[in-house]
Amino acid sequence: MMDDIDRIIRLPMVVERTGLSAATIYRKVRNGTFPRKVRISTRCTGWRISELERWMEDPMAYRQMPG
Secondary structure (H helix, E strand, C coil): CCCHHHCEECHHHHHHHHCCCHHHHHHHHHHCCCCCCEEEECCEEEEEHHHHHHHHHCCCCCCCCCC
């Protein structure tokens, strides 16, 4: 069983948890200052809770890891 911290959540929950708008989230992803989406299926994506937690610890210093 997967730990809760490694669960993948969809955009509405990310907006709720971060307080950011969808447009801001997508802009920050493009700029490398917010975690990248993870593909769940062909037409479905989400974010790993562990990465969101890392971002929330220090949003100003967050940078995506290369790769």
